[in-house]
Amino acid sequence: MIDLGILIYIDDNSTMYQEFDWIYKSWIYSGNWRTSDLIAVCHPDAIDKLPSNDPGLVKMVAEPMAVPGSRWEGYKFINSIGCLSGPHTDALVGKYTWLLRTDADVFLTANLVNFRPSVVVQGRGNYAHPEGSEVWTKMAEFCAANGVRHGGVFGCGSSLMAKSELVLHLLRRQLFWSEKLQDHFKEYGPGTWPGWFAGVITMYAAEIAANENYDTYLRYAYHRILDMESMLPYPIDSLVMHIHAVPTDEHFSKSQYRQGAYQNTDLRTLDRSKINHYAHWIAATPLDQIKREVGYPF
Structure with a gap:
């Protein structure tokens, strides 16, 4: 039964x-194609560049928000939030009981196939360093200045899994707070990473949107379950459902991969039962080989 939309x-x-x-x-290899659809909301010029004739890949078109002359010019990350909110996605509530809102640079595992939570599932937010207390102070000050509750949960993850209506509601609020934060940074200045920084507005906005509805999104949630970092050398245990590619000097790093650091690796030496090796193997293995290995019918 297909009851989850990714x-x-x-x-x-x-x-x-x-x-x-x-x-x-990873959606194919892990078997998630049997119980979920992969919903790709696309830039108009991207839709025909994704695979066709796959019934589990649902493609939608949305005009980007970060275009020249717009308030979001130069901040492409808003597209991954704003383009997922609107009439084109509102209809998903009637089709899927659960939604997983995530970025594309992730690797799904078999543990997600039958995981259907009774409460909200939050990810692992890495948009501020734990020692960067400035961010938490500025966040609290911003929320107080804007009259919005902050329940004290910092670092909410970039991904969210919950009942469909809850995911779509948070996306709407995330866009609202992104706009408020953008106005704030126009006066404050862009800031610098890893401090209070305009470059991660959408991540701050997700934290605010979750905290303003603390009882729904945070009080009883599973915290730091999604977005497991791709460089972790640990086994894929039963709680590792979703691995997020990160830029790091450790293996597996998406930035190192793109620079060709692993091009001489013999993929047969990778242990797919480990987080970092699994991510590497999925990234480097051709699609046709993965389809053959698992007997994917499409």
């Missing part, structure tokens, strides 16, 4: 096509 945004650039390849191959 909701992502795909922009029209080579990086995004590579990242789509990762999540698509």
